[in-house]
Amino acid sequence: xxxxxxxxxxxxxxxxxxxxxxxxxxxxxxxxxxxxxxxxxxxxxxxxxxxxxxxxxxxxxxxxxxxxxxxxxxxxxxxxxxxxxxxxxxxxxxxxxxxxxxxxxxxxxxxxxxxxxxxxxxxxxxxxxxxxxxxxxxxxxxxxxxxxxxxxxxxxxxxxxxxxxxxxxxxxxxxxxxxxxxxxxxxxxxxxxxxxxxxxxxxxxxxxxxxxxxxxxxxxxxxxxxxxxxxxxxxxxxxxxxxxxxxxxxxxxxxxxxxxxxxxxxxxxxx
Amino acid sequence: xxxxxxxxxxxxxxxxxxxxxxxxxxxxxxxxxxxxxxxxxxxxxxxxxxxxxxxxxxxxxxxxxxxxxxxxxxxxxxxxxxxxxxxxxxxxxxxxxxxxxxxxxxxxxxxxxxxxxxxxxxxxxxxxxxxxxxxxxxxxxxxxxxxxxxxxxxxxxxxxxxxxxxxxxxxxxxxxxxxxxxxxxxxxxxxxxxxxxxxxxxxxxxxxxxxxxxxxxxxxxxxxxxxxxxxxxxxxxxxxxxxxxxxxxxxxxxxxxxxxxxxxxxxxxxxxxxxxxxxxxxxxxxxxxxxxxxxxxxxxxxxxxxxxxxxxxxxxxxxxxxxxxxxxxxxxxxxxxxxxxxx
Numbered sequence: 001x002x003x004x005x006x007x008x009x010x011x012x013x014x015x016x017x018x019x020x021x022x023x024x025x026x027x028x029x030x031x032x033x034x035x036x037x038x039x040x041x042x043x044x045x046x047x048x049x050x051x052x053x054x055x056x057x058x059x060x061x062x063x064x065x066x067x068x069x070x071x072x073x074x075x076x077x078x079x080x081x082x083x084x085x086x087x088x089x090x091x092x093x094x095x096x097x098x099x100x101x102x103x104x105x106x107x108x109x110x111x112x113x114x115x116x117x118x119x120x121x122x123x124x125x126x127x128x129x130x131x132x133x134x135x136x137x138x139x140x141x142x143x144x145x146x147x148x149x150x151x152x153x154x155x156x157x158x159x160x161x162x163x164x165x166x167x168x169x170x171x172x173x174x175x176x177x178x179x180x181x182x183x184x185x186x187x188x189x190x191x192x193x194x195x196x197x198x199x200x201x202x203x204x205x206x207x208x209x210x211x212x213x214x215x216x217x218x219x220x221x222x223x224x225x226x227x228x229x230x231x232x233x234x235x236x237x238x239x240x241x242x243x244x245x246x247x248x249x250x251x252x253x254x255x256x257x258x259x260x261x262x263x264x265x266x267x268x269x270x271x
Numbered sequence: 272x273x274x275x276x277x278x279x280x281x282x283x284x285x286x287x288x289x290x291x292x293x294x295x296x297x298x299x300x301x302x303x304x305x306x307x308x309x310x311x312x313x314x315x316x317x318x319x320x321x322x323x324x325x326x327x328x329x330x331x332x333x334x335x336x337x338x339x340x341x342x343x344x345x346x347x348x349x350x351x352x353x354x355x356x357x358x359x360x361x362x363x364x365x366x367x368x369x370x371x372x373x374x375x376x377x378x379x380x381x382x383x384x385x386x387x388x389x390x391x392x393x394x395x396x397x398x399x400x401x402x403x404x405x406x407x408x409x410x411x412x413x414x415x416x417x418x419x420x421x422x423x424x425x426x427x428x429x430x431x432x433x434x435x436x437x438x439x440x441x442x443x444x445x446x447x448x449x450x451x452x453x454x455x456x457x458x459x460x461x462x463x464x465x466x467x468x469x470x471x472x473x474x475x476x477x478x479x480x481x482x483x484x485x486x487x488x489x490x491x492x493x494x495x496x497x498x499x500x501x502x503x504x505x506x507x508x509x510x511x512x513x514x515x516x517x518x519x520x521x522x523x524x525x526x527x528x529x530x531x532x533x534x535x536x537x538x539x540x541x542x543x544x545x546x547x548x549x550x551x552x553x554x555x556x557x558x559x560x561x562x563x564x565x566x567x568x569x570x571x572x573x574x575x576x577x578x579x580x581x582x583x584x585x586x587x588x589x590x591x592x593x594x595x596x597x598x599x600x601x602x603x604x605x606x607x608x609x610x611x612x613x614x
Contacts, residue, residue, distance in 0.1 A: 038320075038470075038471070039318070039319035039320035039321075039471060040319040046473075116584060117582075117584070117585045118580075118582055118585060132473075132486055134468050134469075134470045134473055134475045135470050136318070136326060136469060138326070139326075139466075139468050141475055141484075143475065143486060148482055148483060149482075150477065150484055152477075152577065154577070157577075159577075162579065165579070165582065166580060166582050166585065189585070248488065249486055250499075251501040251502060251503065253447060253448065253501075253502055255445065255446055255447045259437045259445065260437075263436075263437040263590060263591055263594055266436075266591065266594035266595055267436045267437075267594075268434075268598070268601070269431075269436070
């Protein structure tokens with residue numbers, strides 16, 4: 001117990017120091033940059049974006065580790081990461097933490113990504129695939145390469161989620177330079193990463209997309225879910241523009257890639 | 272509860288939309304020449320960056336068949352004949368909603384608003400969507416196309432029965448892609464809804480079935496190399512006046528439209544001809560299947576949004592149950608045979 005607290009304390013202290021530095025840097029940069037305008041006068045966030053970090057493996061700080069699939073060897077190794085969660089660790093309730101650890105122990109069986117399921121939010125944003133923002137006055141679309149996952153962000157006709165879904169129901173607004181996206185109406189099936197971090201259907205996500213230079217965005221997320229966490233918490237990371245002139249969202253229609261995994265035991269002739 | 276109210280809201284919206292499109296149909300009753308002059312008269316609104324504005328929610332749901340029925344010889348019905356044709360087609364569709372019949376088992380189309388008569392339909396007096404060849408029918412498949420179809424059928428047969436393994440089942444049942452995902456956009460029977468969003472340099476088309484998105488760049492970039500192939504091909508677009516022209520190649524040939532080869536080229540033309548109508552034409556060119564190109568017209572009518580998430584694969588219990596059912600039947604048959612043998 002004591003050990004645990006100590007460790008957490010250290011992590012918090014270290015992370016805070018890091019954050020302080022980041023915050024200072026961000027504060028020094030943020031007011032200096034004003035995004036080019038879209039034709040309607042709003043900040044222009046159109047483009048193909050991608051995270052460049054290890055949050056898709058684990059949003060918390062983690063050491064490097066061998067590939068979860070032995071056959072992949074070093075090609076599938078988990079790179080270390082210093083985490084994207086502000087304050088270092090996620091404030092799980094004790095029961096939820098136990099479930100997270102169980103998820104992690106069984107991730108090859110349980111991770112929705114392994115099954116080509118829709119990724120949920122915010123996981124879709126920092127998976128190791130690009131996504132494209134298509135920004136109009138009424139709708140901002142976010143189209144992800146992974147599984148063709150899609151978000152419609154309603155900028156003008158804002159309504160409550162008509163039913164729960166994987167990608168949630170998003171209403172957006174502009175706050176100065178920032179696109180603020182408020183998403184609810186999630187089911188309880190998606191995860192935050194490959195490390196078993198999860199949420200319930202009470203999840204409420206508020207994302208802030210702010211241009212920080214012509215080719216980078218600041219992406220900040222506030223997560224609220226009283227069934228799983230003891231308090232709201234945040235993650236943040238930069239997103240990078242895919243600047244290749246031929247960049248485009250390609251098909252990653254992965255259903256077919258997982259069929260043998262999901263239904264192979266139901267073959268007439270086992271492979 | 273949620274679902275029910277959603278459906279009723281949908282039905283109400285759609286009922287209004289049907290009225291609107293009936294009104295539109297009333298205005299354009301007759302015929303191609305008039306429609307063409309109307310198209311000239313209408314100036315589409317512009318997006319803030321100056322593109323003709325195609326944005327919104329649209330449907331190509333229709334009772335007009337792709338090919339002209341064999342007993343019909345004219346290109347256009349009169350409005351009264353068109354109404355009759357719709358009634359006949361709706362009656363055929365309603366047969367599958369007859370309570371207690373086997374056709375009713377899969378879906379109750381009437382309850383969930385899945386049959387076309389309950390939603391917006393893109394009305395037209397045409398007797399077929401195919402406009403060229405003028406007889407309204409797709410050209411006959413040529414020798415090369417027939418040979419390919421036979422080879423595919425033989426390969427299918429060699430793989431075993433339809434429920435022997437998941438890859439023997441139809442791609443739609445497997446939630447990989449639906450037949451109507453296109454291009455070209457072809458109504459899928461139900462949920463034939465699309466959303467178009469435009470940003471500088473791009474047009475995005477979302478097909479509700481099954482959350483398929485095409486992002487079409489308008490900057491004149493070249494097609495990728497021939498070895499890069501996708502289910503929905505790779506699309507490049509440009510504006511020709513007020514018409515969006517989209518050319519798509521690089522198909523993988525596995526969702527073959529009407530038996531086309533992977534080298535098919537589909538050219539689509541979108542022109543907004545009224546606030547509530549996009550004139551949509553597509554031309555299919557594939558010398559490996561047809562000796563001549565052919566063209567169809569399948570207008571998009573404005574409909575109510577929003578489009579809800581279609582997570583097909585995630586709850587595809589059907590596919591596992593069908594395969595498990597087939598294995599259980601085989602096991603029961605084997606046990607039966609064993610019993611008979613020991614008697």
